[in-house]
Amino acid sequence: MKKQIIEKRQAKRFRTRFICRYIIEGEKEIKTAPVENISAKGILLEVDNPLPIETRLALQLDFPPAHKTIFCKGRVVRVEEKMRLSKYGLGISFTEIDKNDQEIINNYIERMDIDKILRKAIELKASDVHFTTDLPPVVRIYGELKALGNTIYTSEDLKQIIYGILNPYQRIKFEKELELDCSYALPEGHRFRVNIHKQQGNIEAAFRIIPQKIPTIEELGLPVVVKELALKKSGFIIVTGPAGSGKSTTLAAMIELINQTSGEVIVTLEDPIEFLFTPKKSIIKQREIGIDTISFNNALKHVLRQDPDVILIGEMRDLESVSTALSAAETGHLVFTTLHTADTIQAVNRIIDMFPANQQAQVRLQLAECLRGVIGQLLFPRKDGQGLVVATEILIVTPAISSLIRQGQTQQIYALIQTGAQYGMRTMDMSLLELYRKGLVDYEVIIPYAKDPLVFKK
Missing domain, CATH: 3.40.50.300 (P-loop containing nucleotide triphosphate hydrolases)
Known part of the structure; x- marks a missing residue:
């Protein structure tokens, strides 16, 4: 994949899917594109034609968690040529956004941060983390199950969270086979074995925490x-x-x-x-x-x-x-x-x-x-x-x-x-x-x- 990058990404991005309408500064035509991911600082649009870096845009985001349209302004800071033919990723950095709307986006980012959940599981010395529809994350600690906080995740929440850790090939394989075994790693190196599956039509996942250090035979207590x-x-x-x-x-x-x-x-x-x-x-x-x-x-x-x-x-x-x-x-x-x-x-x-x-x-x-x-x-x-x-x-x-x-x-x-x-x-x-x-x-x-x-x- 070819990329044109002007500014390095500074905020963690989360995969999502909703509609953005935008107007290029100086023009009147309203264009529409799907949002592929969002961060506290901006969005990534999927478009048919790229725009020059620094192009200014007026944005209308039909962001589901806001339950309303968010009006804001942004500029193009990144252009990616997508693997799919004739598609481009347009990285937009917010330049003007209402404080309340920014707070809605920040809360969404906080809620959907799977890395934060996984780090907490590691801190608790859990062996497994379960993501199940209409329940908070559940960890297994020395064989016992324990809810991790009180945040309830809907079917759509989990789809967004789980799809966010998959690459395009993994998503295609899962959608074809409805089962997927894969691995996931935190930026600091902690690794997980992941099983993604469906349950009553909902996408769910089980994460097994892999120790960072390979234990010795003696440390495992094996003969x-x-x-x-x-x-x-x-x-x-x-x-x-x-x-x-x-x-x-x-x-x-x-x-x-x-x-x-x-x-x-x-x-x-x-x-x-x-x-x-x-x-x-x-x-x-x-x-x-x-x-x-x-x-x-x-x-x-x-x-x-x-x-x-x-x-x-x-x-x-x-x-x-x-x-x-x-x-x-x-x-x-x-x-x-x-x-x-x-x-x-x-x-x-x-x-x-x-x-x-x-x-x-x-x-x-x-x-x-x-x-x-x-x-x-x-x-x-x-x-x-x-x-x-x-x-x-x-x-x-x-x-x-x-x-x-x-x-x-x-x-x-x-x-x-x-x-x-x-x-x-x-x-x-x-x-x-x-x-x-x-x-x-x-x-x-x-x-x-x-x-x-x-x-x-x-």
């Missing part, structure tokens, strides 16, 4: 065997658990360990990119689906030609991506991915069940040969209210477990996990019991997740 898995030279490693269980954070800690200790080429395929890595001993290429490549499958088709040692696949969503990932692991690459399953054994079964019956024997053979381990995890609020603590189930593929996978007897794996402490294995019950005995979690919080609740009464 030592997780570090050992991260430093494998080849094979297939799965992190599984429900949404919000910290899978992405665990993978980031494992990738960062490789980055700090080994010279590898690491390629990540993410939707969207969450943690940002700084190359240290390794080269890291982070590719975002929809921006750097069309799809997971498309990226996986070409990733082996990028000379990778380590491949991170944000999520395996279908048979084709699983098949490619297994092939990469078989050919000497270290492949990380995530699944949404209740435990480690279900993760193994999920992969096998993705394939038709006539291919499952081959898939079992591939898994038996290349699967190195599965990390299952859950997050629980700490008893002292100081954050969350992770509980893990660890499956390490020993020769005995490899044989069970090959023979299709995965139902017997649990017994080997129970007795596999020397390999670093543990069941979820073992992890929950350890957290409970250390006084880190409440009995009532963890007991619904126990396979054998009687263990906690012994």
Whole structure:
């Protein structure tokens, strides 16, 4: 996009859509154009023909929050050639505006400032922020939901707020698919994973706060065997658990360990990119689906030609991506991915069940040969209210477990996990019991997740 810029923007702009009528100084013709965004200092019009910088205009703004027409004056300070054919963006700076009308615009800007809401969520140490129609923003703090202020947002408010963080390609994709995963960053660097969706026809969003610093495996409270898995030279490693269980954070800690200790080429395929890595001993290429490549499958088709040692696949969503990932692991690459399953054994079964019956024997053979381990995890609020603590189930593929996978007897794996402490294995019950005995979690919080609740009464 070509731009002609005379004055640098000094005020934060908010995407909006309403009609502006304007008259060029010295002329009589009234022209009409839609307003694309507004700030406390001015507006951006979408026009068919550009005007010279410093052109003076008389403006009539049909600004919905004012419930009336705002009459003011402005001058052209910026001209942008739009991506759409024969359209231009005209940046207008207010030169004369009534004090009350300026206050209406200022209040609107204050109300629609999503960055202010997100900064407050970070200050409160929230993990998530929910924007829902006819409710104030709601944050999740250590698992509990809490309203953030008393400001109620209408369906139109949320549409304006949410569309304001999207680029044109993202808006087109959302309007086509009615679902969108993307990322958002504050100017100071805080990042968010964002899901935009519709609910009863209303556009709404959930923001997941991504820690600025990638935590270490030790800081996350993960067992030592997780570090050992991260430093494998080849094979297939799965992190599984429900949404919000910290899978992405665990993978980031494992990738960062490789980055700090080994010279590898690491390629990540993410939707969207969450943690940002700084190359240290390794080269890291982070590719975002929809921006750097069309799809997971498309990226996986070409990733082996990028000379990778380590491949991170944000999520395996279908048979084709699983098949490619297994092939990469078989050919000497270290492949990380995530699944949404209740435990480690279900993760193994999920992969096998993705394939038709006539291919499952081959898939079992591939898994038996290349699967190195599965990390299952859950997050629980700490008893002292100081954050969350992770509980893990660890499956390490020993020769005995490899044989069970090959023979299709995965139902017997649990017994080997129970007795596999020397390999670093543990069941979820073992992890929950350890957290409970250390006084880190409440009995009532963890007991619904126990396979054998009687263990906690012994």
